[in-house]
Amino acid sequence: MEGADEVMDERAVTREGDPGNPHGTFGERMLERMNRSHADVTNWALDLVDFHAGDRALDIGCGGGATMGRIADRIEAVGGGGHVSGVDHSEVSCATSRRQNEAAIRAGSMDVTCASVESLPFPDASFDVVTTVESFYFWPDPPRSLREVARVVRPGGRFLLVADVYRRPDLDDEVRENIERYDLTVLTPDEYVSLLEGAGFSHATAHLREGTTWIAVEGVR
Numbered sequence: 440m441e442g443a444d445e446v447m448d449e450r451a452v453t454r455e456g457d458p459g460n461p462h463g464t465f466g467e468r469m470l471e472r473m474n475r476s477h478a479d480v481t482n483w484a485l486d487l488v489d490f491h492a493g494d495r496a497l498d499i500g501c502g503g504g505a506t507m508g509r510i511a512d513r514i515e516a517v518g519g520g521g522h523v524s525g526v527d528h529s530e531v532s533c534a535t536s537r538r539q540n541e542a543a544i545r546a547g548s549m550d551v552t553c554a555s556v557e558s559l560p561f562p563d564a565s566f567d568v569v570t571t572v573e574s575f576y577f578w579p580d581p582p583r584s585l586r587e588v589a590r591v592v593r594p595g596g597r598f599l600l601v602a603d604v605y606r607r608p609d610l611d612d613e614v615r616e617n618i619e620r621y622d623l624t625v626l627t628p629d630e631y632v633s634l635l636e637g638a639g640f641s642h643a644t645a646h647l648r649e650g651t652t653w654i655a656v657e658g659v660r
Contacts, residue, residue: 481506481572484601484655487646492518494567499556500574501525504536525551556584564593572601576623585638592660605654631656
């Protein structure tokens with residue numbers, strides 16, 4: 440006989456796992472699914488960034504850890520020698536990211552820390568590239584959190600905010616209901632740009648994927 444967790448639909452798993460703070464068995468299941476379901480939007484967005492050999496990168500809200508691996512692959516493709524850190528406030532997310540990237544962590548080319556974006560445990564100007572994928576929706580106090588992100592990006596470094604939906608008039612009812620249900624921060628492209636520039640980035644650009652609701656906002660420190 441199948442257990443209850445095996446017959447719950449994806450919406451129920453998301454609800455029980457809590458995308459804003461993954462926890463428990465359902466949180467683990469949700470993160471594993473997100474590693475797969477976020478692949479296309481993540482790869483599209485990461486292809487917008489020029490990575491360099493030796494880059495030090497940070498993924499905020501690292502979730503299931505797949506984005507960390509995708510960043511590491513891009514650094515390796517241009518010469519390697521870099522380091523990728525992940526940070527998440529969920530203990531389940533940190534554990535899942537560590538399992539996903541166990542070999543790289545053992546080799547010393549990755550690390551995962553449990554912490555909040557409001558207080559990143561890194562010195563000023565620590566990273567060449569900082570990313571957040573499908574995580575900004577849940578950030579507490581976005582202006583303050585973005586100032587903390589800007590603090591850890593080196594001068595000339597880049598921050599990439601990736602989301603599979605942005606505020607636009609033609610969003611369907613289900614998407615609007617999810618935004619309300621989970622109290623998500625979903626902005627227009629211009630609002631994202633203004634927010635990043637107000638947080639200390641010298642300039643920001645919003646990239647939109649034609650035929651989708653995807654957005655990648657790139658800020659340069």
